[in-house]
Amino acid sequence: MAEVLKKIAERATEKTNIRLIPRNVERILAALQVTSDFWKVVDYSDLPVPAASEISKGLIEEGFVKVENDELFLTEKGLNLVKELNIPPYVDYTCQACEGRGIPFYANKEWYRTFVELAKDRPKAIQEYDQGSVTPETTVSRVLFLDSREDLRNRDILVMGAEDDLTGLAVALTGLPRRVLILDIDERAIDFDNRIFKELGIDNAEAIRFDLRNPFPEEWIGAFDVFITDPPETVKAFKAFIARGIASLKGEGSAGYFGLTLRDSSLNRWQKFQKALINDYGMVITDIVQDFNAYMNWEYHSETRAQKVAPVNKGPSDIWYRSAWYRIEAMPGFKGENIQIKDEVFRELYLDEEGSTT
Amino acid sequence: MAEVLKKIAERATEKTNIRLIPRNVERILAALQVTSDFWKVVDYSDLPVPAASEISKGLIEEGFVKVENDELFLTEKGLNLVKELNIPPYVDYTCQACEGRGIPFYANKEWYRTFVELAKDRPKAIQEYDQGSVTPETTVSRVLFLDSREDLRNRDILVMGAEDDLTGLAVALTGLPRRVLILDIDERAIDFDNRIFKELGIDNAEAIRFDLRNPFPEEWIGAFDVFITDPPETVKAFKAFIARGIASLKGEGSAGYFGLTLRDSSLNRWQKFQKALINDYGMVITDIVQDFNAYMNWEYHSETRAQKVAPVNKGPSDIWYRSAWYRIEAMPGFKGENIQIKDEVFRELYLDEEGSTT
Structure with a gap:
């Protein structure tokens, strides 16, 4: 199953000319566990937009993700992948007082x-x-x-x-x-x-x-x-x-x-x-x-x-x-x-x- | 008057073998406007201890700083220097919630x-x-x-x-x-x-x-x-x-x-x-x-x-x-x-x- 992350990363690398690795696909999958908004996925995964985009498209092609009403959702197949590879959801501990800057x-x-x-x-x-x-x-x-x-x-x-x-x-x-x-x-x-x-x-x-x-x-x-x-x-x-x-x-x-x-x-x-x-x-x-x-x-x-x-x-x-x-x-x-x-x-x-x- | 900062930096450089510049002396003088505790001066000035120490000693030698009860104080001459060179006091905006880390x-x-x-x-x-x-x-x-x-x-x-x-x-x-x-x-x-x-x-x-x-x-x-x-x-x-x-x-x-x-x-x-x-x-x-x-x-x-x-x-x-x-x-x-x-x-x-x- 880990092979599929590699395949998606390689496909996205080819399409975008940006070097991408399985870890980048993992981060998209981490984000998709907590949001269906593509732009938040970009934010949480810390990837260039074309990279996050092509990885998402790869996940859609492979049936792990589906688009509904312009939002992205993990399919049952996608949820199984996340479970099997033990990919944790994105977590956010940003300080609410200073918005994470260290200076309010x-x-x-x-x-x-x-x-x-x-x-x-x-x-x-x-x-x-x-x-x-x-x-x-x-x-x-x-x-x-x-x-x-x-x-x-x-x-x-x-x-x-x-x-x-x-x-x-x-x-x-x-x-x-x-x-x-x-x-x-x-x-x-x-x-x-x-x-x-x-x-x-x-x-x-x-x-x-x-x-x-x-x-x-x-x-x-x-x-x-x-x-x-x-x-x-x-x-x-x-x-x-x-x-x-x-x-x-x-x-x-x-x-x-x-x-x-x-x-x-x-x-x-x-x-x-x-x-x-x-x-x-x-x-x-x-x-x-x-x-x-x-x-x-x-x-x-x-x-x-x-x-x-x-x-x-x-x-x-x-x-x-x-x-x-x-x-x-x-x-x-x-x-x-x-x-x-x-x-x-x-x-x-x-x-x-x-x-x-x- | 700016020359004296250079002199003190050069003296401290010689003594410590650490390359120091007038800006480092300024930071000690900024710290001394808000604390008399040498260890807080080190903290605020972001300098290695031997550097902060030799700069302080240089300031003492030149009569800008005096030691009283093991604490450091700007003398009248020191206060004049700070005023003349317009050296601002150290300020601290560290977020109280997360202690400046961005994550509480x-x-x-x-x-x-x-x-x-x-x-x-x-x-x-x-x-x-x-x-x-x-x-x-x-x-x-x-x-x-x-x-x-x-x-x-x-x-x-x-x-x-x-x-x-x-x-x-x-x-x-x-x-x-x-x-x-x-x-x-x-x-x-x-x-x-x-x-x-x-x-x-x-x-x-x-x-x-x-x-x-x-x-x-x-x-x-x-x-x-x-x-x-x-x-x-x-x-x-x-x-x-x-x-x-x-x-x-x-x-x-x-x-x-x-x-x-x-x-x-x-x-x-x-x-x-x-x-x-x-x-x-x-x-x-x-x-x-x-x-x-x-x-x-x-x-x-x-x-x-x-x-x-x-x-x-x-x-x-x-x-x-x-x-x-x-x-x-x-x-x-x-x-x-x-x-x-x-x-x-x-x-x-x-x-x-x-x-x-x-």
Whole structure:
């Protein structure tokens, strides 16, 4: 019976070009014991959408799973498989107080209230820029996390893209950094931030429209204590965003923060990222907090490859897309890169075999 | 004024042979704004004890800090420095519910109650084996963490050393793994576990006296889904314990867990460990949760190098020693090592310039 997991993993590997193993099939079967919602299955199994999708389709083909009303159910054959192989159900012990982050978003109620109040008029996430905003609880927790690592107060902070999350805004609203520079390609986010800075008289923060394919001007190189970004999970995008972020750091002890998901990339990909961070850029990883970043559902979900490859037509009804929160620190001899990214490379920034939500 | 931080960092680097930077001095000054207890300063500053100690001594020499009744206080000159350099006080947003782990230890009350009840007669931690047990909350949280990552139920689990923490016992008590093998050099821990297994009729768990310097017998190689260990933080010990643990793993997707502290090693050391994990052993890091493991004070503290190098004679009055919890996963082509560790090497397992608590 264990052979069938191998067969399904191999079939899904062929179809997706993502390396999958029986353990990945087990995790789908663990999830299916507690939910019939495909998007929760993706969440619980920590797999890229195309991988979770093809494994589900394999299970359907083999008669272990059936689709009813756009939901997935284990068949009797499937229940027998689970029983015979002794595959346990998915369990969740996430702390309800801090949502599993280790830091509760309400640790500073004032920051949370101010942010939620100001963010209510935020621009909508749009597909053109791979946007999908994190929850306000996530954004405020990021700020608290920086503060707890002494990366907020009196620091020069660079926020690179993903300002639909309003992380740069939340950082600046505390009034604690020395300087906040927010770069984003989306004019709407830039205008939104700058209007608030002007209204509130915050004069040490500034948002600038900037295309991160372009090299930074000289004055941003070696100029920041901290960078924050949330890059697409392709190798090229990761290298482009992170390497440029690292180039902006002042020196040893300066830190970078970013989200990295398993919904749009595999652990194989993660290993490549970690190699680049440590070997090529001379960084050390100080934190990896799984599921720290929770993303709100985006209106364009039905247009994504994720929905197209899914085994069901129904979209997500609840938060299902999460990413881990990385903190990295610059070590002796660290070095970034500040090269121009060509247009043809840029298209590949978002699209590859593992990504599907953009 | 910033020059003085550099001077103190350089002086401490010379004295300790640990690479230190102005940011490290800043973190000591951040801690000293909220505590006068040296051991809490170590905790808050995330530095090896000898480093925190030499920086403190440098601050005392320069008149920024004074010692009174074995406690450390910023002098007026010190307060001016902090103000002038705008060094913020240490802040702590740790979730009170889950103690910052993201998983609350009471998520399974039964496991916690059973463990605490049985652990009350545990053998005392002794210096001979570098023991210093984690709190019961830590041990039970480790078990919950494994379970939430599908590394507990129906798994073959190897627990390598540090059984003064009773992690192997707690894992076995759940009754959920397929098999639990506990190895420790301390006869008392072994007897304690086996007596409980016998009393409770747990027949899939076993504790064996084993010196981890020795190679594993053939039947343990490639035999486990999960290993758990808590190695000393020297490069040699780390490689010996972790590489052997990796050799015991069955295949891709198998996982390793271990604690790694910044109280007995620096981030430079961490970077070396991460390089070895990824480049030499073919693993990927999936989690690094800072301060997951909280260690109870050990009775032999006054005999340690930590106490000898400290700028005060007073020992710790509260938990101050913590370590991060790592989860690593085996990737394609992963490989461990199962070599004999020679005696002269073993002495170096515990002792080096950064370690001081053994």
